[in-house]
C-alpha cells in the first residue's frame with residue numbers, strides 16, 4: 184500500500200502517528216510519503232496545495248490526513264485552497280461518515296439511544312461548488328451570491344453508492360435528506376434520482392425527510408436512521424450533529440471516497456487541529472484510528488478493517504468501565520495497535 | 526387590534542382557536558377576520574394566495590397562522606406559494622424563534638441543561654430567494670441550481686435587530702452562525718456586517734461559529750448561546766434543533782416580523798398540520814399560545830405578553846409535576862386563558 188500522509192497542524196501529526204501505528208499493526212506492507220501541507224506551509228510560502236504535490240498525491244493508493252489550520256490563517260484559505268481542493272480534484276464524491284454510538288460511550292442524549300447509521304454526503308458539488316460572487320462589495324448595495332450546483336451525474340453516483348451500502352445492511356433503509364419544499368430545483372433532481380435509482384434496489388426501503396426535520400430527529404430519535412444520503416451542505420451539518428450525539432467530534436471518522444478508484448481516497452478524523460492542546464501528547468487518536476478502519480475497508484482489506492474497528496469498540500468499552508483515566512495519545516495508540524494486532 | 530386569522534389545515538384551526546381564546550383573555554379588543562388558505566383552498570380552487578387576500582391581509586395589525594398542508598398537496602406548493610410568499614411579500618425579514626427550555630419540560634438531552642436563547646433568522650433572502658433553475662431536466666445531463674442571494678440591505682437590518690435584542694438581554698451575547706470558510710462570498714458579507722453593526726453596540730459581546738459546529742453545540746452545550754443571528758437556511762435547521770432540545774416542535778413558537786411595522790407581522794407555531802391527529806381535539810395548543818405572546822410583545826403589549834408567557838411557563842411546570850395526564854386542546858387552552866387572565 185502506497186500511502187500519502189498529511190499530518191497537518193496542531194494535533195494532526197500526533198494523531199496520525201497513532202493511526203499509522205495501528206495500520207501497520209494489522210497491515211505491515213505500507214509505504215508512506217509525508218507531505219507538509221496546512222497552516223505551516225501557508226505561513227512559510229503562501230501556498231496551500233502546490234500542483235506538484237497534488238500530482239504526487241495522485242500516485243498513491245490512499246491519503247491519511249490529520250487536521251489542518253491554526254488561528255493565524257484567515258477563514259476559508261485552507262478550507263477552499265487545500266481541503267476542498269483535494270476533494271474536488273480527486274473527485275471525492277462520496278463523503279462517508281458513520282454515526283455510531285459505541286457501547287459504553289457517553290452521549291448527550293438521555294435514555295440510552297441506539298445509534299448506528301452511515302451518512303453518505305455528496306462531496307463535489309452543491310453549495311460547495313464555489314460558484315457565486317460579490318457585487319458592490321463594501322457598499323450599502325452589496326450583493327453576495329452562493330450558487331448550489333447539482334448535476335444528475337453528480338447526484339446519481341452518490342445516490343447509487345448509498346443504495347448499494349443500504350442494500351448490504353440488515354435494515355436496508357435509506358433516507359434522502361433535502362429541502363425539496365423550498366429548494367425546489369435541486370430538491371426535485373435529488374428526489375427524482377432517488378426514485379429512479381431506487382428501482383434498481385427493490386430490497387431497500389426508502390424514506391424522505393426535510394433537513395430541518397431530520398436534524399430534529401437526529402436528536403430526538405436517531406434510531407430511525409440507517410443510511411442517510413444528502414447533499415454537501417446538509418451533510419456537513421448532519422454529520423456534526425451525528426458526531427455530537429455519538430460521543431463527540433473526538434470520535435468521528437470520515438472517508439472522502441472516489442469509489443471508482445481512479446483517484447486515491449482520503450481518510451481523516453472530523454475534528455480540527457485543536458491548537459490549544461497541540462504538542463502535549465494528550466489528543467485522542469481514536470477518530471483517526473477509526474478513519475484507518477474506513478481506509479482498510481475501502482481498499483478491500485475487510486478483515487483488517489474489522490479488527491481495527493473491533494479494537495476501537497473494545498477500547499471504548501473498557502475506557503467506560505474503567506472510568507477512563509487520562510492517557511496519552513501514544514498510550515491509546517499503542518493499546519489500539521495491540522488490540523488490533525490481536 | 527385588527528387580527529387576520531389563518532387557521533389552515535389539520536390541527537391548525539384547533540390550536541388557533543385556543544390561541545385566540547388566550548389572546549382575548551388578556552387583550553379583549555381584538556377584531557378578527559378569518560381567511561381560508563392552505564390545502565383545502567388549493568384542492569378546491571388551485572389557488573395558494575389570491576392577490577385580493579394578500580391585499581386584505583395588509584390591512585391588519587398582525588396575522589395569526591395555525592398550520593397548512595396535507596399529504597395530497599405536492600411538496601413546495603404551499604411552502605413557496607403561501608408561506609414563503611407571505612414572508613416575502615410582507616417583508617418578514619426577522620424570523621424570530623425563541624429556544625427556551627421551560628422548567629419541568631422534558632428534553633432529550635441528558636444532564637438538565639439550561640437553554641434560553643433567541644434565534645434571529647433572516648426571512649426574506651439567502652437560499653430561500655427562489656433563484657436558480659433546471660437545465661436538461663430528466664436527462665443524464667441535467668443541471669439544477671439554487672442561488673443564495675444575500676444583500677447588505679437584507680443582512681444589515683436583521684443583524685441590527687439581533688444586536689438590539691442582545692443588548693436588552695442580561696448576557697448581551699450575540700453569535701453569528703454561518704459557514705464563512707466555505708460560502709466565502711455570503712459569509713464575508715455576513716461577517717463584515719456583524720463587525721460593523723457591532724461597533725454601534727459596544728455592550729454586546731460577539732462570537733462566531735460555523736453552522737456545523739453550532740449545530741453540534743446546540744446539542745452538547747446549548748447554554749453557550751444567548752442570541753443567535755443567522756441566514757434563512759441555517760436558521761431553519763438550527764431552530765428545529767432548538768425545538769428538539771427545548772421540549773419538541775410541539776412547544777416551539779415563532780414570529781415572522783417586519784419590525785418597521787410597514788407590514789403586518791405573522792405569528793405561528795413551528796409545528797405542522799399533523800393530519801394524523803386532526804379533528805380529535807388532542808393537539809397541544811401551547812406553541813400557538815406562546816406565539817400569541819410574541820404577537821403581543823411585537824405590538825407593544827408587553828405586560829400582556831408577559832402574562833401569556835407566565836401562563837405557559839406555569840402550565841408546563843404543573844403538567845410536569847402532575848405527571849401531565851392527557852388533556853384536550855380546549856382544556857389546555859382554557860387553562861392557559863385562565864392563568865393569563867390572572
Ligand SMILES: CC(C)[C@H](C(=O)O)[C@@H](O)C(=O)O
Nearest residue numbers: 262266267419453706707737
Ligand atoms: C473544514 C470544512 C471545509 C469541512 C466541510 O465543511 O466539509 C469540515 O467542516 C468537514 O465537515 O469536513
Ligand SMILES: CC(C)[C@H](C(=O)O)[C@@H](O)C(=O)O
Nearest residue numbers: 364365395604608609761795
Ligand atoms: C414550511 C417551510 C417552508 C418552513 C421553512 O423552511 O422556513 C418551515 O420549515 C419553517 O421553519 O417555518
